Amino acid sequence: MEYIENRTFEELQVGDSAEITRTLRHDDIELFAVMSGDVNPAHVDPEYAASDMFHRVIAHGMWGGALISAVLGTELPGPGTIYLDQSLQFRRPVGLGDTVTVRVTVAEKYPDTRRLKLACECLNQEGKQVIVGEALVIAPSEKVRRPRVTLPEVHLHERGARHRELVKLAAPYEPIRVAVVQPVNAASLHDALDAKEEGLIEPVLVGPEAKIRRAAEEIDRSLDGVTLEAVPHSHAAAARAVELARTGKVDALMKGAIAMDELMDAVLAPEALATERRASHVHVLDVPTYPKPLLITDAALLAYPTLADKRDIVRNAVDLAKSLGIEAPKVAILSASEVVDPRIRSTMEAAALCKMAERGQIAGAVVDGPLAFDSAISRKAAAANGVAGLVAGDADVLVVPDLEAGTLLVKELVHLAGADSAGIILGARVPAIIPGRSDGALPSLASAALAKLYLHRGDHGTALASGDPSREDAA
Template sequence: MTPMLENRLFDEIVIGDRAELTRALDLDDIRAFASVTGDLNPAHLDTDYAAASPMHGVIAHGQWAVALISAVLGTRLPGPGTLFVRQHFDFLAPARPGDTLTAQVTVTAREARHKHLTLACACRNQRGEALLRGEVEVSAPRLKLRMQAPDLPQVMVQAHIGYGRLLSAAKRHPPLRVAVVHPCSGEALDGAIEAWHEGLIEPLLVGPMARIRALAEAAHADISALQIIDTPHSHASASLAVAQVRAGHAAALMKGSLHTDELLHAVLDKDLGLRSERRLSHAFVLDVPGHPRPLLLSDAAINIYPTLADKRDIAQNAIDLARRIGIESPRVALLSAVETVNPAITSTMDAAALCKMAERGQITGGVLDGPLAFDNAISMDAARIKGIVSPVAGQADILIVPDMESGNMLYKQLTFMADADAAGVVLGARVPIMLTSRADGVRNRLASAALAVLLGNTAHPPPQAPAAPD
């Protein structure tokens, strides 16, 4: 039932009148408050940062308690029509997720000429500890009002949670020596510098020295501590960056402002590249708000129409990545339009063959099932309605798409319509390769670097000192 709101006019209020409101506080409340106000202080949102802070954990914004005081004044005493005149508060202790807060106001003075009221305010937690004390002066309502409270839209907090754990895991490793290939745009150079400042990578900048230094100067970025290997153009940048990896002077590559095809051409060179026994594939690690775990998607960027053999490597590459980011036995959904094998739909036949290959040990480290449609791969309800009994259905960690077109469309739907973050890395080469985009935000760039750190520090020994080209 919708509650009723009723105010009290100045003449109906006497000194000593009191009202209060009690409200439970959880992490979603804190995130919603941050979203509405724009106060993104990590003390309120980042569990790892907050744990190392003097507060030893996440705390609510100080203004949360003030907002509860305002709610008491605006809905109970004096009620609707109340206007703030002045306020003063002392903040005594923080509120934390799990607390139950009680905000209380008490009338201490009346001023008849302007119909102003002074009220003492306090906010306490469930243990009776005072979090806030203060005083407000308000203008009492001028018109009597009794009405139903308006219906409000339901607020659903869809927080990005996956990358915090990913970054924390990466920071437990030493910085990875990364050859940054042709960082000749502001976005490309910024991405490398951001990851450097976060302690994730040690950049080796490979590109035209004058252009790189000019970009840094324009951005007021000090890169004097970084080595730059001077090159005349992007083709040379790609070749020299790959050469630095082959010589052991870098343990990963980061794409700058050159075409992906140009970088991969150098990587795939039969004699001077970084080929391994695996086919190259790309994987996105998606942080989808509202989804309880990271979601890996492959391949949406490199393999256009992969063969069955290609899909075997795509699946194995994705499994290896999932295990490196802490998913011990990843569940792999082999996607198609349907969940039954149909000889007219090649992707269902491939899915069935891949499952048999996993049974025979040709794909290891994960649990595969397919064909599965997208809905019953990620939704337990969808799988239950369709009667699918599977260790993967409804709880997939990895989505293997039939081709690049479907993968790219799915990736863009999740990022543009579901507000997913997408960190990407190229797998199957001798070192991880970060394909950052101009459209990537800071969080995505750092997460891509974190993926490379987790892969690179495991697969490769510490790099040697960088060498300048002959």
């Protein structure tokens, strides 16, 4: 066990010193900014910092001051020290990657009060002073030796960073025309208008006009310049939106204040928008503890999919992943374990899906399964479970056994792991945007960005363009 021990006033002599060494990391700057609230762009905005006087991101000045405090509180004099005064002069900036040695030296002792004056300096890796100063403390009179406390692990995550990347990725492309079905409450109308302001969609609001205008008044938003298709109720709104899509007047649908079943009944009605492929839903999650977007399917639409359904579920997710720039998506078919067990249907179907991928019935992806959830998303867990392969521990897409398992998984990630979820339905003639319902507007914007990227960048039949940020209006 590691201990922390002080040096009492009587033990210390003029000239005694102690030091620690630290290398400045990006996480240090972010942690200090979070703790202090100091978001000066010189420290946290690389673009601004590049144009500032130092031409790089630098540490907060008091990061070095905090390191001096750490020496005083843990090394010399150590536990029991009472801080009275500190002067600091900042001589040079500390940049990312710089290594700083922090040294304190006893300069004077005052026996009547047990006070110490200590010279403080911070030196960079070149031996040049970056901070100098003096500290005045009351030194401890009693010996203290305690086990060193193990600090908690800190995982930094910029909320919504990956969803912002989706919105940014979609920015160069022309807005898609979207029929927003029944936007009669504040949340659904906000979603549509925010996506329009972001340049993601050109909305056509389909629903009862009086209710839509009342919702606009409630949220204090203008409908000037926004197309409105007035219909009497939600059933008619779904039918009219489908007709707009079927006749090519809109490129996609967007769910408003309407039940999923009601919307999908209209989409999949005879001679509506159904295709030879089964429609399915894909969640795109920004999970703080996962290093990339995580696609989960189907956790919203198909309750108990058949093997044929799962083939289409995988194909839909692979199409979406490719439109997001994932060239060869790694698809994990989830089940209770990695063993193919005739008693567990999902393991048998996972094995069949892998064979389909091997034979070209599912193209453009690396498919593996059955895989337990931990083996799919953790290399360490996969190794412990004896699972190898390209997908294990690095999945882009998780295919769940059924809707119950998928819904539980998504909600656990959202409410326990702090994930944000965007969503989209694919497999019909046009995609349907299912706005996210995590905190803030970003998941809904990301949902719209998914449809925009899918239509402009996908290599499927409904793509508007092939890698070209512009297209001619098809209306």
